[in-house]
Amino acid sequence: MGYAQVYSVALHGVAGEVIVVEADVSFGLPNFVVSGLPDAALSEARDRVRSAVTNSGGKWPLERIIVNLLPAHVRKHGSGFDTAVALAILAASSDLPVARLNEAVVLGELGLDGTVRPVRGVLPAVLAASRAGKAMALVPLANVTEARLVPDIEVLGTDSLGRLIGYLHGQESLLDPAAQPPPDEAAPLDLADVLGQERGRRVIELAAAGRHHVAMFGPPGTGKTMLAARLPGVLPPLDDQEAIEVTALHSIAGTLAPGAALIRRAPLQAPHHTASVAALVGGGSGLAKPGAVSLAHNGVLFLDECAEFSSGVLDALRQPLEDGEVRLRRTYGETAYPARTQLVMAANPCPCAKPGGRPACQCPSIVRRRYQSRLSGPLMDRVDLQVDLDPVRSTALLTTEHVEPSAIIAKRVLGAREIASDRWGPHAKTNGDVPASVLRDKRYRLPRPVLHPLTIELDRGRISARGFERSMRVAWTIADLDGRERPDAADVREALELRSRSVL
Ligand SMILES: Nc1ncnc2c1ncn2[C@@H]1O[C@H](COP(=O)(O)OP(=O)(O)O)[C@@H](O)[C@H]1O
Ligand SMILES: [Mg+2]
Ligand SMILES: [Zn+2]
Incomplete structure (x- = not known):
């Protein structure tokens, strides 16, 4: 009888913390207590661990067992501690040598039969272990490829507790699966598919270059969905830090494909308009799952048919x-997930979803107005680009002219982004993020004649002060894309035009 400890990792949000799983087995009435702020899943772990040990040829001590997870103040969720708990108990009650695990963390859920099951959040957990100076991660076999995305830490996998016990006794080796080929990534959709629709293509390019939120309105079949789906294809690839953040979030959500590499392309999430608040912002019991807005972190959140979303969801x-x-x-506090996303909204101008103009759409203007008013307010206030799109002309659809592909647009976008991030320095990385106070700073303030188109509209009460600022941001993006140092009056006019929806 005795005492032993094994390390594991607890996740809070995308951050992880190495925790100690300690077990004390002493003579007394058979009892099994787990302490250290366990959630429901951890209490259930008691039964799983007991069955798994027995079914793996281990001897379950019929003694007084106390398992404690340290530090006590760290919240611990999920089933990823099972394997560490089992090893700690076996080491405390028998001759299982766990000293070689002193430099390791152990992750994995146990099945009743002793299989070690994959868990969510392996990437952020192994990252935390590596940062804490651990040299090895013992993970479920199915998670090995994911764990190996973290450099500078040895990763070993096991499919069963029995094999792990054999390994610690020096009788069996752990599994080192061949690197899985990454799943085929679908080629990104190309803007060359979108014919005509110059306005739509322009708006997507500006949105990409300035990281502006965008809303597109227009009758069905004008290419709104096509355009939105092609925005990620012209966004710059994610840098190392961004890629790790995004991949970690998908790991916690359980949406990472087996064998997947780091996610390098800006993600696109397009939740259906019937999606719940939890699906959009995250939730669930145990280890809370990130919602669409976090899975779209460093990427695009596309709300198609956005007028159909419930106001509760939009408010959230x-x-x-x-x-x-x-x-x-x-119930136990707060979990935070990153959610720096770019919003793209698309909507029909009316609820009937028939092609615009009479005779097809017969909606009275009051109905159209009521439909669109669902989209006003604080959310729309943040959307720099709000445009009406016209139906595509037949001449555009039948054109044989060359349409500029995403690859070329992406180059311009990247160039514009570099200019903007150099200019704003510590204030912002993109024009869409630059604070209003910086826009007004005398270094960046635009001269009166340049602002003239905007000041007229403001004085006539046709735009708000906020709208004024949003147009200035877009004007900077127009100039950046053009490689000019500062916006001129024509840029300001175009920016203004790209947020005036005639329909409202
Ligand atoms: N500009 C366009 N160029 C080429 N095809 C288009 C264009 N606009 C619409 N289409 C065709 O119409 C279909 C519907 O387009 P979609 O983007 O779903 O329109 P919306 O979202 O505005 O209703 C597309 O699948 C495509 O075949
Ligand atoms: Mg559509
Ligand atoms: Zn209608």
Whole structure:
């Protein structure tokens, strides 16, 4: 009888912390207590661990067992501690040598038969272990490829507790699966598919270059969905830090394909308009799952048919859009996930979804107005680009002219982004993010004649002060794309034009 400890990792949000799983087995009435703020899943772990040990040829001590997870103040969720708990108990009650695990963390859920099952969040957990100076991660076999995305830490996998016990006794080796080929990534959709629709293509390019939120209105079949789906294809690839953040979020959500590499392309999430608040912002019991707004972190959140979303769902997006992160209130406190996303909204101008103009759409203007008013307010206030799109002309669809592909547009976007991030320095990386105070700073303030188109509209009460600022941001993006140092009056006019929806 005795004492032993094994290390594991607890996740809070995308951050992980190495924790100690300690077991003490002493003579007394058979009892099994787990302490250290366990959630429901951890209590259930007691039964799983006991069965798994027995079914793996281990001897379950019929003694007084106390398992404690340290530090006590760290919240611990999920089933990823099972394997560490089993090893600690066996080491405390028998001759299982766990000293070689002193430099390791152990992750994995146990099945009743002793299989070691994959868990969510392996990438952020192994990253935390590596940062804490651990040299090895013992993970479920199915998670080995994911764990190996973290450099500078040895990763070993096991499919069963029995094999792990054999390994620690020096009788069996752990599994080292051949690197899985990454799943085929579908080629990104190309803007060359979108014919005509110059306005739509322009708006997508500007949105990409300035990281502006965008809303597109127009009758069905004008290419709104096509355009939105092609925005990620012209966004710059994610840098190392961004790629790790995005991949970690998908790992926690359980949406990472087996064998997947780091996600390098800006993600696109397009939740259906019937999606719940939880699906959009995250939630669920145990280890809270990130919602669409976090899975779209460093990428695009596309709300198609956005007027059909419930107002509760749209309201729930405000806080994450403002803060760049989602805070989920849980019974035991708060979990935060990153959610710096770019919003793309598309909507028909009326509820009938018939081609615009009479005779097809017969909706009275009051109905159209009521439909669109669902999209006003604080969320729309953050959308720099709000445009009406016209139906595509037959001449455009039948054209044989060359249409500029995404690859070329992406180059211009990247160039514009570099100019903007150099200019704003510590204030912002993109024009869409630059604070209003910086726009007004005398270094960046635009001269009166340049602002003239905007000041007229403001004085006539046709745009708000906020609208004024949004147009200035877009004007900077227009100039950046053109490689000019500062916006001129024509840029300001175009920016203004790209946020005046005639329909409202
Ligand atoms: N500009 C366009 N160029 C080529 N095809 C288009 C264009 N606009 C629409 N289409 C065709 O119409 C279909 C519907 O387009 P979609 O993007 O779903 O329109 P919306 O979202 O505005 O209703 C597309 O699948 C495509 O075949
Ligand atoms: Mg559509
Ligand atoms: Zn209608």
